[in-house]
Amino acid sequence: MDLTKIEHPRVVKTMSIPQLKQLSADIRRFLIEKLSKTGGHIGPNLGVVELTIALHREFDSPKDKLIWDVGHQSYVHKILTGRAAEFDTLRQYKGLSGFPKRSESEHDVWETGHSSTSLSAAMGMAIARDLKGTDEYIVPIIGDGALTGGMALEALNHIGHEKTDMIVILNDNEMSIAPNVGALHNILGRLRTAGKYQWVKDELELLLKRIPAVGGKLAATAERLKDSLKYLLVSGVFFEELGFTYLGPVDGHDFDDLFENLRYAKKMKGPVLVHVITKKGKGYSPAENDKVGTWHGTGPYKIETGTFVKTKEAGPSWSALVSETVRRLARTDPRIVAITPAMPVGSKLEGFASEFPDRMFDVGIAEQHATTLAAGLATQGMKPFLAIYSTFLQRAYDQVVHDVCRQNLNVFFAIDRAGLVGADGETHQGVFDIAFLRHVPNLVLMMPKDENEGQHMVYTAIRYDGGPIAMRFPRGNGLGVPLDEELKEISIGTWEVLRDGSDAVILTFGTTISMALEAAEQLARDGVSVKVVNARFLKPMDEAMLHELLASRLPILTIEEAVLQGGFGSAVLEFAHDHGYHQAVIERMGIPDRFIEHGSVSELLREIGLTAAHVADRIKTIMPRKQKRA
Amino acid sequence: MDLTKIEHPRVVKTMSIPQLKQLSADIRRFLIEKLSKTGGHIGPNLGVVELTIALHREFDSPKDKLIWDVGHQSYVHKILTGRAAEFDTLRQYKGLSGFPKRSESEHDVWETGHSSTSLSAAMGMAIARDLKGTDEYIVPIIGDGALTGGMALEALNHIGHEKTDMIVILNDNEMSIAPNVGALHNILGRLRTAGKYQWVKDELELLLKRIPAVGGKLAATAERLKDSLKYLLVSGVFFEELGFTYLGPVDGHDFDDLFENLRYAKKMKGPVLVHVITKKGKGYSPAENDKVGTWHGTGPYKIETGTFVKTKEAGPSWSALVSETVRRLARTDPRIVAITPAMPVGSKLEGFASEFPDRMFDVGIAEQHATTLAAGLATQGMKPFLAIYSTFLQRAYDQVVHDVCRQNLNVFFAIDRAGLVGADGETHQGVFDIAFLRHVPNLVLMMPKDENEGQHMVYTAIRYDGGPIAMRFPRGNGLGVPLDEELKEISIGTWEVLRDGSDAVILTFGTTISMALEAAEQLARDGVSVKVVNARFLKPMDEAMLHELLASRLPILTIEEAVLQGGFGSAVLEFAHDHGYHQAVIERMGIPDRFIEHGSVSELLREIGLTAAHVADRIKTIMPRKQKRA
Numbered sequence A, B: 001m002d003l004t005k006i007e008h009p010r011v012v013k014t015m016s017i018p019q020l021k022q023l024s025a026d027i028r029r030f031l032i033e034k035l036s037k038t039g040g041h042i043g044p045n046l047g048v049v050e051l052t053i054a055l056h057r058e059f060d061s062p063k064d065k066l067i068w069d070v071g072h073q074s075y076v077h078k079i080l081t082g083r084a085a086e087f088d089t090l091r092q093y094k095g096l097s098g099f100p101k102r103s104e105s106e107h108d109v110w111e112t113g114h115s116s117t118s119l120s121a122a123m124g125m126a127i128a129r130d131l132k133g134t135d136e137y138i139v140p141i142i143g144d145g146a147l148t149g150g151m152a153l154e155a156l157n158h159i160g161h162e163k164t165d166m167i168v169i170l171n172d173n174e175m176s177i178a179p180n181v182g183a184l185h186n187i188l189g190r191l192r193t194a195g196k197y198q199w200v201k202d203e204l205e206l207l208l209k210r211i212p213a214v215g216g217k218l219a220a221t222a223e224r225l226k227d228s229l230k231y232l233l234v235s236g237v238f239f240e241e242l243g244f245t246y247l248g249p250v251d252g253h254d255f256d257d258l259f260e261n262l263r264y265a266k267k268m269k270g271p272v273l274v275h276v277i278t279k280k281g282k283g284y285s286p287a288e289n290d291k292v293g294t295w296h297g298t299g300p301y302k303i304e305t306g307t308f309v310k311t312k313e314a315g316p317s318w319s320a321l322v323s324e325t326v327r328r329l330a331r332t333d334p335r336i337v338a339i340t341p342a343m344p345v346g347s348k349l350e351g352f353a354s355e356f357p358d359r360m361f362d363v364g365i366a367e368q369h370a371t372t373l374a375a376g377l378a379t380q381g382m383k384p385f386l387a388i389y390s391t392f393l394q395r396a397y398d399q400v401v402h403d404v405c406r407q408n409l410n411v412f413f414a415i416d417r418a419g420l421v422g423a424d425g426e427t428h429q430g431v432f433d434i435a436f437l438r439h440v441p442n443l444v445l446m447m448p449k450d451e452n453e454g455q456h457m458v459y460t461a462i463r464y465d466g467g468p469i470a471m472r473f474p475r476g477n478g479l480g481v482p483l484d485e486e487l488k489e490i491s492i493g494t495w496e497v498l499r500d501g502s503d504a505v506i507l508t509f510g511t512t513i514s515m516a517l518e519a520a521e522q523l524a525r526d527g528v529s530v531k532v533v534n535a536r537f538l539k540p541m542d543e544a545m546l547h548e549l550l551a552s553r554l555p556i557l558t559i560e561e562a563v564l565q566g567g568f569g570s571a572v573l574e575f576a577h578d579h580g581y582h583q584a585v586i587e588r589m590g591i592p593d594r595f596i597e598h599g600s601v602s603e604l605l606r607e608i609g610l611t612a613a614h615v616a617d618r619i620k621t622i623m624p625r626k627q628k629r630a
């Protein structure tokens, strides 16, 4: 059928199973084709086609609340809720978001991006329902990967205790992004192979009836056993122990099985967990056969071959540069241990993992544990390398403060995807890290100007034994500069002048250096001479150079691809005023005080006014070095 | 015995059981007496006397690693490791810390304060051991309350998966701080009453042998049952499912039972969980009979009567003021729901809970879940009131950013214990919240000058429907000002001039207002006229007033009992420079870039130079309004 004609999900309620199967095929074809051009989370969405249809058939959205954990598997939901026509704009600037978005549709009741939030949100919605006395179903859909996130476990514990009515759909595809890890995963594996719960329950009842009557202690044990059918080892005992009714496993690609179990769940009181087995990438063989996570989220690809459309990149991937440099150093430094919270592919740790399997720990989606695990290692003289995305490090803020920095432990934080990340949008922008790290005592925070400096910074971080040290680096690829053969240490807290100038100074670092240099070039043509400084250490800053610059009385412009409030520019202001340079002309450019949505990085930079042209303009406005107000 | 003579914990290795019992009695007497003067965490420590002795007997600290989760239960450990003589200085300025401290003793291998970190730390230490090929035991001691923290559950999941050798001591006193909540607690309750694991295992084996031979499906079920002894419902199935060997329950006050189980645990491979039942407050009846958590941590008390030595407080407790004002408003506003992460006593929510039992949720130690639960409630039009300490809100930074503020939801954060907290020291100082919240879009952040303004701010927060709003307030009691009968709204983003002046301006808020006014008074005697502004909204600031003040060209001093980097003073600097007031003389006072240890708040303020005298001096130095360098 023409999917763009679907206006409301109620359309699936009256279809026959053959029609639903046809719809599923149409949706798969649609997704494979559309995403081949836009890119997106193809694997997760192909896996939940039947499940999403079944949910919209059995529940009445938006009255009933479908809450998509992580959210990148909501494409089918978007199609069924009248947004198919917008898929050409998926993840594009001003286009359809790759995640649920409340402003897009009344059917999106909760916005996600970071994983493991759905159960807490569902609990809140369920409590509200119960207090208001309404009767909607609350249906969080959470993946097996997201379930290991601490906050999801906290929520399970609370929901099971309160016995709140809700239907948790556990979408188990045996993967988080990469293949799953953790004891919970092992539990799910046993459940998957154990057969149906209800069946076993009946059989066991029969079996127990055959136990001969016995006396004394033994009788008590038998009684206990009979009383405790629900704790049956062969099925969801883990979840039953937590207070949930376990249903499953359910074949997530079989409508009859899905309908039957969802209907059963709707009749039950208290929290129910429906364990649905799905196949990530179902219906598109390159994605279906993916064992490592390559097809979790992709750029454009050729449908026939399943090959990715390579955009020409100047330099190596930043993640690879960092991980491979650490790998090289690990050959001679046995202290190095690598840790990733479920991102071995994204962080390009495959090489490290294959060379040092004993020194590589994928802890699953568990950023807090990852960070404190690193701290524990460091107490014993190890040098943990924690590869973590900026946006996910937000989850471990307290562990950074309380466990790592307070104890001044030698942890190397490799903060990936720092700055704007583009298509993933507002939930994933890595723009807060400077502001949430700069005030933490003992931490060294730096960002390299290019991949060559990047590899030297990695070396510096590994060699540094003065406490925690963090290097942030952007998503994507380096500039294509030559890489020095020999690694060298960069003196902590030193900046470098990239271009000399006598009329104004730009202090910046990382990705925004190129726009600063470009602006300086433009300005030179207008006769304005601008000094550009690579302020590669955000903490500690280069105090000697700052004194020199401030003493020179040149106007200063700071630029950062990060939030302005409390960021690097603020650090420069603080320094100036703390040292009595009260008349210094200092202005700041960066990300304003609002969440930045999705789009290409260059579009977003243009939107917020971070381009070479804007920089050049700004320099001109601060050039007449005088106070403008009062 | 004279406990101050103990130099090394090996002393307990050669004692007889009667001697150890005598030692236990001596330690209890010592703790009850010492803490009656200094205050401290009496309940938790009285509960772990025998357990701590047993651990030091069976393990060789510091080679073997004893890791005390939360850490406030390490007093007995401190006594046994040669620190008894220092107990008169417990939690005093420059005295013995109330938590493990690596600088105090080689036996303190991990510093804690926030809960639930011990398992991750232990995992790190265990990995380091295994990579280095050494053979020490790794022994985290974690409470039943701390176990519900998400990061502890993340760690359990990872440890169980990796099968890492370690011995987890689960110190189960059925309390976290207040009585425990959560499904895990129910599980532990069943375990406590279920009898010994080993016993049941044997019995069941016998029972199963009696099951008659059967064919077909039934036989398969019987086989599965036999294969699965370790999943036995009556005992630690929850932990066994997660990959741990479960031992227990063990009587935590019975040396024989403790020794036997610890020895057994030492022989096992992989992770072992020893479930030890202890009695909080054991041996001191007021603490032993405490059912709500009053004796968890206390100030000085009279030993004979168990009555607390009341220090004369001017005003009501801040926590009570806030919670009781919300309670009052909840009578007419059915949207209000209260949430606490395990702090119903500390946050003085007893009254609210008894009046509105259906609208009060103690979620256990689970700050992340608490925050996103609030977000979920807010999506349904409710008005959640999240009572949370500043230091624990650090755990929920990502949930504040990603779930609450990004979705601009009406959550009221009541941030308790903001600023210096005194005796609990560096792990608990609430000094980072301004810096980690100020850069989050959509959030209103405020702090009242006294309890009367405080109650009006609570009212303002409840009435405000523009998104998230946070009110921070200090530990302890109000100033004793009269409370208005009628509550009134304070206009968001407005400051007030508390004292007029013509030579300089002080911008400050909350607790530091009194020192500003005192300094202004002192300065007035010297003929210096200082304007003092109650900058009660940290975000948004009072822009009209800022323009006016900056235009007046008076020098400005900002004061905050919070970290300077990225804090309120930085916000003022940012504002000035963003609006072209480049010649403004602005200086900042606050907490420097290091962790602040324990002591009374006044001692700590003196140490960091935050007193009226310092303020007066600083005003004098900025009075000659001219640039001092260059």
Ligand SMILES: [Mg+2]
Binding pocket: A143, A144, A145, A146, A171, A172, A173, A174, A175, A176, A177
């Ligand atoms: Mg999955």
Ligand SMILES: [Mg+2]
Binding pocket: B143, B144, B145, B146, B171, B172, B173, B174, B175, B176, B177
């Ligand atoms: Mg406890």
